[in-house]
Amino acid sequence: MTLTVPHTALAHLEEQVQDALRRADDSALDVLGYGEITLVLRLRADEGSFACKRLPVFPDRDRFERYRHSLDAYLRRLADRGLTVAPTEVWHTAGPSGRITAYCVQRELPPERLCSRLLHTEDETWAKTFFARFLDRVCAAVHPTLGLDAQASNWVDIDGELTYLDVTTPLMRDDHGRELLDVRLFFTSLPWILRDAVRVSVAKSIFDKFYATRGVLLDFLGNLHKERLDALVPAFLEQANARLAEPITAADVASYYRDDARMWELIQRLRAADRLWHRKIRRRPYPFLLPPPVDR
Ligand SMILES: Nc1ncnc2c1ncn2[C@@H]1O[C@H](COP(=O)(O)OP(=O)(O)O)[C@@H](O)[C@H]1O
Ligand SMILES: [Mg+2]
Numbered sequence: 001m002t003l004t005v006p007h008t009a010l011a012h013l014e015e016q017v018q019d020a021l022r023r024a025d026d027s028a029l030d031v032l033g034y035g036e037i038t039l040v041l042r043l044r045a046d047e048g049s050f051a052c053k054r055l056p057v058f059p060d061r062d063r064f065e066r067y068r069h070s071l072d073a074y075l076r077r078l079a080d081r082g083l084t085v086a087p088t089e090v091w092h093t094a095g096p097s098g099r100i101t102a103y104c105v106q107r108e109l110p111p112e113r114l115c116s117r118l119l120h121t122e123d124e125t126w127a128k129t130f131f132a133r134f135l136d137r138v139c140a141a142v143h144p145t146l147g148l149d150a151q152a153s154n155w156v157d158i159d160g161e162l163t164y165l166d167v168t169t170p171l172m173r174d175d176h177g178r179e180l181l182d183v184r185l186f187f188t189s190l191p192w193i194l195r196d197a198v199r200v201s202v203a204k205s206i207f208d209k210f211y212a213t214r215g216v217l218l219d220f221l222g223n224l225h226k227e228r229l230d231a232l233v234p235a236f237l238e239q240a241n242a243r244l245a246e247p248i249t250a251a252d253v254a255s256y257y258r259d260d261a262r263m264w265e266l267i268q269r270l271r272a273a274d275r276l277w278h279r280k281i282r283r284r285p286y287p288f289l290l291p292p293p294v295d296r
Contacts, residue, residue: 067102078148084163109158115130147207173211
């Protein structure tokens with residue numbers, strides 16, 4: 001399925017975002033979902049309804065083109081490894097300074113088919129068959145050079161087919177384990193302390209888990225705590241461990257979740273402080289749309 005991104009409607013959406021940032025008030029925006037890093041906006045147009053994920057602003061065309069190529073490569077590699085990915089296009093507009101604002105755009109998929117939702121609304125039998133299909137997908141896709149952020153909120157289940165949504169941050173590494181992503185750019189919403197001093201080691205600890213099946217599964221299971229779905233952990237552990245050389249224990253999941261929650265809490269606090277600094281001290285608009293604090 002191809003996607004024709006409605007240019008005028010997106011340009012209008014970007015104006016609304018600019019306005020929201022200037023006024024430091026995003027209450028008028030139509031929010032489709034929250035991730036750890038971004039807000040996903042809904043765009044209703046004559047052509048249908050779209051999910052629009054705003055990227056960090058690119059300082060020049062070259063940085064943007066590199067991103068676009070890496071996203072294309074990521075989509076291709078995921079498809080080659082058998083994953084169904086929501087068709088995704090990049091829309092962009094260039095500002096007078098040469099800076100480029102861009103969005104990843106997908107068709108809006110039915111929110112009630114989001115797997116994090118279905119795990120609440122369906123029964124345990126559904127959950128087990130879901131998890132078996134999920135394990136097939138994850139085991140086939142993940143590779144030391146190809147990562148996946150497989151938490152339940154990144155998948156929809158439509159007509160018995162799991163579709164992966166969260167491709168905005170292409171997770172690919174070279175043969176030396178170096179991130180191909182423009183990590184610096186993607187961390188610009190984090191305060192300077194994270195961008196510079198701690199950047200490399202933090203990036204490594206954030207990303208490592210996505211490149212190994214065990215790490216991806218540990219992250220998925222840990223996030224069930226955040227989704228208040230802990231009751232599913234024992235059954236899922238049994239299914240997961242049947243496929244892993246080094247089994248995961250319930251204690252591993254709990255301690256992983258504690259560490260992960262602490263890290264994101266710290267990042268959120270630092271970001272909130274940075275936003276305050278922009279607005280109150282420097283008296284400049286804060287340039288990012290942030291999700292609200294998550295209750296962990
Ligand atoms: N194509 C889509 N259709 C419907 N909802 C979506 C779509 N893409 C994202 N969402 C919603 O937005 C949330 C965050 O999107 P995601 O792509 O996972 O971004 P992030 O990288 O911030 O996690 C998803 O969990 C989902 O609720
Ligand atoms: Mg996500």
